[in-house]
Amino acid sequence: MKIGLFIPCYVNQLYPNAAIATLELLQKLGADVSYPSKQTCCGQPMANSGYEHLTQSCNDLFIENFSGFDYVVAPSASCVLHIKDHLHSHADEKAAASIRGKIYELVEFLTDVLKIEKLDACFPHKVGLHQSCHGLRGLHLAQMSELVAPDFSKPKQLLNMVQGLELTELDRVDECCGFGGLFCIAEEAVSVKMGKDRITDHTKHGAEYITSPDLSCLMHMEGILQRNNSKVKIIHIAEILNCSSIKA
Amino acid sequence: MKGTQDHAALAEAFNKDEDRVDWHDGALWWIRQKRDRSANQTPQWEELREAASAIKSNVISNLHDYLLQFEENLKRNGVKVYWAADAEEHNQIIYKILSEKNINQMVKSKSMLTEECHLNEYLAERGIDVINSDLGEYIQQIDNEPPSHIVLPCIHKKKEEIGELFHEHLGTEKGLSDPTLLTRVARKHLRNVFMTRRAALTGVNFAVAETGEYVVCTNEGNADMGAHLCEVQIASMGLEKIVPERKHLGVFLRLLARSAIGQPITIYSSHFRKPRPGQEMHLVLVDKGRSALLARPDFRDSLKCIKCGGCMNTCPVYRKSGGLSYHNTISGPIGAILAPNLDMKKHADLPFASTLCGSCSNVCPVKIPIHDQLYKWRQVIVKEGYSASRKTFSMKAMALTLSSPEIYKTAGKTGRWILNHAPFAINNKFNPWYKQREMPDSPKQSFGEWYAKNGSKS
Amino acid sequence: MSSRDSILAAVLKNQPPLTSLPDISGFKVPEEDLVEKYKDTFSGIGGIVYSAANMEAVKNHIRENFDTGKRIVSTLPALSDVAEFCSASVEPHSFEDVELAIIEARLAVAENGAVWLTEEVMGHRIIPYISQHLAVVVDESVIVSTMHEAYAKIADEEYGFGGFIGGPSKTADIEQALVLGAHGPLSMTVYLIK
Ligand code: SF4
Numbered sequence: 001m002k003i004g005l006f007i008p009c010y011v012n013q014l015y016p017n018a019a020i021a022t023l024e025l026l027q028k029l030g031a032d033v034s035y036p037s038k039q040t041c042c043g044q045p046m047a048n049s050g051y052e053h054l055t056q057s058c059n060d061l062f063i064e065n066f067s068g069f070d071y072v073v074a075p076s077a078s079c080v081l082h083i084k085d086h087l088h089s090h091a092d093e094k095a096a097a098s099i100r101g102k103i104y105e106l107v108e109f110l111t112d113v114l115k116i117e118k119l120d121a122c123f124p125h126k127v128g129l130h131q132s133c134h135g136l137r138g139l140h141l142a143q144m145s146e147l148v149a150p151d152f153s154k155p156k157q158l159l160n161m162v163q164g165l166e167l168t169e170l171d172r173v174d175e176c177c178g179f180g181g182l183f184c185i186a187e188e189a190v191s192v193k194m195g196k197d198r199i200t201d202h203t204k205h206g207a208e209y210i211t212s213p214d215l216s217c218l219m220h221m222e223g224i225l226q227r228n229n230s231k232v233k234i235i236h237i238a239e240i241l242n243c244s245s246i247k248a
Numbered sequence: 249m250k251g252t253q254d255h256a257a258l259a260e261a262f263n264k265d266e267d268r269v270d271w272h273d274g275a276l277w278w279i280r281q282k283r284d285r286s287a288n289q290t291p292q293w294e295e296l297r298e299a300a301s302a303i304k305s306n307v308i309s310n311l312h313d314y315l316l317q318f319e320e321n322l323k324r325n326g327v328k329v330y331w332a333a334d335a336e337e338h339n340q341i342i343y344k345i346l347s348e349k350n351i352n353q354m355v356k357s358k359s360m361l362t363e364e365c366h367l368n369e370y371l372a373e374r375g376i377d378v379i380n381s382d383l384g385e386y387i388q389q390i391d392n393e394p395p396s397h398i399v400l401p402c403i404h405k406k407k408e409e410i411g412e413l414f415h416e417h418l419g420t421e422k423g424l425s426d427p428t429l430l431t432r433v434a435r436k437h438l439r440n441v442f443m444t445r446r447a448a449l450t451g452v453n454f455a456v457a458e459t460g461e462y463v464v465c466t467n468e469g470n471a472d473m474g475a476h477l478c479e480v481q482i483a484s485m486g487l488e489k490i491v492p493e494r495k496h497l498g499v500f501l502r503l504l505a506r507s508a509i510g511q512p513i514t515i516y517s518s519h520f521r522k523p524r525p526g527q528e529m530h531l532v533l534v535d536k537g538r539s540a541l542l543a544r545p546d547f548r549d550s551l552k553c554i555k556c557g558g559c560m561n562t563c564p565v566y567r568k569s570g571g572l573s574y575h576n577t578i579s580g581p582i583g584a585i586l587a588p589n590l591d592m593k594k595h596a597d598l599p600f601a602s603t604l605c606g607s608c609s610n611v612c613p614v615k616i617p618i619h620d621q622l623y624k625w626r627q628v629i630v631k632e633g634y635s636a637s638r639k640t641f642s643m644k645a646m647a648l649t650l651s652s653p654e655i656y657k658t659a660g661k662t663g664r665w666i667l668n669h670a671p672f673a674i675n676n677k678f679n680p681w682y683k684q685r686e687m688p689d690s691p692k693q694s695f696g697e698w699y700a701k702n703g704s705k706s
Numbered sequence: 707m708s709s710r711d712s713i714l715a716a717v718l719k720n721q722p723p724l725t726s727l728p729d730i731s732g733f734k735v736p737e738e739d740l741v742e743k744y745k746d747t748f749s750g751i752g753g754i755v756y757s758a759a760n761m762e763a764v765k766n767h768i769r770e771n772f773d774t775g776k777r778i779v780s781t782l783p784a785l786s787d788v789a790e791f792c793s794a795s796v797e798p799h800s801f802e803d804v805e806l807a808i809i810e811a812r813l814a815v816a817e818n819g820a821v822w823l824t825e826e827v828m829g830h831r832i833i834p835y836i837s838q839h840l841a842v843v844v845d846e847s848v849i850v851s852t853m854h855e856a857y858a859k860i861a862d863e864e865y866g867f868g869g870f871i872g873g874p875s876k877t878a879d880i881e882q883a884l885v886l887g888a889h890g891p892l893s894m895t896v897y898l899i900k
Contacts, residue, residue, distance in 0.1 A: 015688075037653075040652075043647075049639065051640075051647070137605065146284070149294065176564050176605035183600070185679070189259055190256075193568050197273070222686075224685050295732075299730050309721055333709045428883075431887070431888060435888065435889060439802075443799055468876070469835050472869070476832035492727060496730070512747060513870060515871065516871060516890070521867060524866065535716070543716075543719075545722065
C-alpha cells in the first residue's frame with residue numbers, strides 16, 4: 001500500500017512539525033509513505049474566494065504528483081475536503097476522479113483504512129477538541145450536532161487511545177472558529193469574535209491545549225491566544241497521536 | 249438601509265459593542281438549542297426533512313401546472329387572483345384594490361414579500377397608511393428600520409430600547425421595559441387598529457394547489473384578527489409557496505415551528521379558502537425574480553425555503569453580526585443566497601459573509617444546500633466581474649505560484665512565501681489579520697526542506 | 707402578453723424535469739397514550755387542560771374560573787345556560803367584548819396540542835381569535851397522534867375557513883421573553899371529555 005503524503009502549503013511552511021509528526025506516525029504504523037516533492041497546494045484559497053476557474057494548473061499539478069499512489073493522506077481536513085469536492089481536470093478527469101476517491105484526512109485514514117485500535121502515545125494534558133467544520137460537516141469525522149442521528153467521533157476515538165490525555169468539555173460542541181479562509185481577513189471583526197468565543201469555551205472548561213485535525217482553524221486561534229498572552233497552546237492532532245511517553 | 253456599507257463594515261460596527269454581540273449571540277443560540285430539543289423529540293425527523301425537500305423538488309419541477317391548478321381553485325372559491333411580475337406591479341395591484349374601495353388605512357400581518365416590495369412606503373406616498381401588526385414588525389416599523397430576522401424581526405433590540413420607542417410613539421411612561429407590560433400596551437393599541445381597518449393584508453406560508461386554500465401561520469393571532477374583521481382581505485405570495493395537496497401541509501406544519509423556535513406548531517395555522525359572506529378576498533401571485541431563479545440549476549433549490557429562520561439562528565456569522573448588517577430584507581444565510589439573484593452588484597458581498605461552516609444546511613427543514621450555494625455564488629460573482637480587481641490580481645499571482653513547484657519552492661526558501669502572499673497571513677501590520685491576532689511563527693525550515701534532508705532516512 | 711402569461715411562460719420554460727412526490731404514508735409514531743400525550747404537550751405550550759366527566763362539569767369549571775358577569779358565547783347547545791349562542795350572521799366587530807368563547811373541536815393532535823376548528827363550529831370566524839379567553843371542548847376519542855393523521859381525517863372536508871389552534875396567543879418578540887396573550891386570547895383551556 002503506497003501512500004502519498006500531501007502536506008498543504010501553509011502546513012509545509014508554517015507548521016512543519018505537524019507534517020513531520022504525520023509522517024512519523026504513519027511510518028510507525030507500518031505504512032509505506034512518501035512525499036512527492038513537487039506538490040504545492042490544493043487550490044482552496046482561490047476557489048473559496050470565488051476563483052475556482054484559476055485553479056486548473058494547480059489541479060493538474062496535484063494530479064501529476066499523486067496519481068501513482070494507492071492513497072493520498074493529509075493532515076488537514078479542509079484541504080482534503082476541497083480536493084474531494086473540487087478536484088477536476090480537463091486533461092484527465094479519470095485521474096482526478098480516482099484521487100477524489102482515495103484521498104483521506106489523517107484521522108479518518110487511521111480509523112477507517114488502517115483501522116487502528118491502539119496507539120503507543122502519551123500526552124498527559126487536558127485537551128479540548130476543535131471540530132473543524134470541513135472535517136465535521138464535510139468529511140463527517142464526527143456526528144454533527146444539528147442532525148438527529150447517532151453520536152460518533154473519529155478524532156475522539158483516537159484521542160481516547162492516548163495515555164494520560166483528558167478530553168475537556170465544550171458548551172457548543174461543533175461551533176465554527178471563524179477562520180474561513182479569506183473570511184478571516186475580509187470579515188476581520190466577526191472572524192476574531194468567533195475565534196475568541198471558541199477559545200473561551202475551551203479555556204473555561206480547563207483545556208491546556210486545543211487540538212484539531214485542521215491547522216487553519218488552529219492557526220487562527222493561535223494568533224488570538226498569543227495576542228492575549230494566553231498560556232493555552234494549539235497542537236495538531238498528529239502531534240498528540242505521535243507523542244511517545246519519552247517526548248511528553 | 250444604511251448607505252452603501254458592505255456586510256463586513258456593518259458587522260464591524262456591530263462588534264464595537266461586545267456585550268451586545270454576546271447578548272445577541274446568546275439569544276439566538278438559545279433558540280437553536282430549543283430547535284435541537286424539539287427535533288430530537290420528533291420521531292423520524294431526518295425523514296421528515298427529506299420528505300419536505302422532495303415535495304418541494306416536485307413543486308419546483310411542476311410549478312407551471314400547480315400554479316394553474318391553484319388559480320383555477322381560487323377562482324372557484326370566489327377569490328380574485330392577480331399576477332405581478334415585480335415589486336412595482338405588486339404594489340400597483342394592491343393600491344388599485346384599496347383605492348377602488350376608497351380605503352386609506354390597512355393592517356398587515358407578517359409578510360417578507362411585501363417588505364421586499366417596499367409596499368408600505370409605496371402606499372404611504374399615495375396617502376394610504378399601513379400598520380404592521382406582528383409585534384416585532386410593529387416595533388421595527390415605528391423605529392423606521394427593516395426587520396433584522398424573518399421570524400424575530402426585532403431580535404437585535406433590547407427591551408429598554410423598545411420601551412423608549414413606546415414612550416415616544418404610544419405615550420407609555422418613560423423607563424417602562426417589562427416585556428409583558430409592553431406587550432399589553434401594544435395589544436390594546438393594535439386592537440383598536442384591527443377594529444377600525446376595512447382592509448387587511450397577510451402573507452402566505454403555504455398555498456395548496458389541490459384545494460385553492462392558503463395557510464397563514466402566526467403565534468400572535470394578528471393575521472386572523474386582521475383578516476376576519478376586515479371587508480377586503482388581501483394575500484400576497486411568492487410563486488414558490490405552493491404545495492401540491494392538502495395532506496402535504498402535515499409535513500410542513502410539523503417542521504416549520506420546530507425548526508423556527510422549537511415549538512411543536514405555530515399557535516395559529518389558519519386555512520383560508522373562501523371569503524366569508526360580505527367579504528372580498530384577493531390574492532396576488534408575485535414572481536419578482538422567482539421564474540429567473542428557476543433557470544439557475546445551481547440555485548433553484550433556494551425556492552424551497554419555508555422561511556423558518558433556522559439557518560439564521562444557527563449561523564455564527566449572523567449571530568455575531570446582526571441581521572441589519574446584511575443590508576437586505578432577508579438576512580442571514582438564506583438572504584445571502586437569495587439576494588444575488590435579484591441584484592448581484594448590490595449583494596456581491598453577501599455570499600462572502602460566511603465561513604462555509606455548513607451548519608445552515610444541516611438545520612434547514614427543506615434541506616437546501618445553503619453553504620454549497622454560497623460557494624457557487626462566489627464563483628458566479630467573480631466571473632461576472634463583481635469582485636475587486638485588486639483581489640483578482642492577487643489571486644492570479646497566487647495561482648501562478650501554486651501551479652509552479654519551482655517558483656513555490658524558491659519563494660518558500662526566501663522567507664516563507666506564505667507569510668508574504670497568502671491572503672490570510674500577509675506579513676505586515678496593515679493586514680487585518682494582525683489587528684487582533686499574532687502572526688504564526690516562521691519556522692527555520694519548511695517540511696519540504698526538512699524532508700529533502702531527512703525524509704529518506706526516517 | 708399579460709404578466710400572468712409571461713410569468714407562466716417563464717416558469718414553464720425554466721422549471722427542471724419533473725420529479726416525483728415522495729410517499730408520506732410511513733410517518734408513524736410509536737404506540738402511546740394519546741390522552742396523556744395530549745395533556746403533556748398542551749400544558750407544555752401554555753395551555754390549560756381539564757378532564758371533565760361531562761358537560762355539567764364543564765359548566766361548573768366555567769362558573770368557577772371565568773367572570774360570568776362578562777359576555778360568554780358558545781356554539782354548544784349544552785352550554786346555553788352559561789353562554790349566549792353566537793351566530794355567523796352578525797358583524798364580526800360585535801364580538802369585541804367577548805370574555806370567553808367555548809367551542810367544540812372535532813379533532814385534536816397529541817404531538818402539538820392543537821385543535822382543528824372550522825368556521826361551522828366557531829360560529830363566526832373571528833370568535834376564537836377575538837375573545838379574551840378561549841375554551842375548547844374535546845372528546846378524548848377525537849385525539850389523533852400526528853398532523854399526518856389529522857389531515858387524513860380532514861381529508862377533503864369542505865370549509866371556507868379552518869384553523870389549527872395550539873394554545874393561547876403568544877409572542878416572544880421582546881427579548882425572547884414569552885408573553886401569553888399577544889393579539890388573541892390570553893388563555894386557552896381544553897376540556898377533555900371521556
Ligand atoms: S433556508 Fe431553510 S433554514 Fe433557512 S429560512 Fe429557509 S427553510 Fe429555514
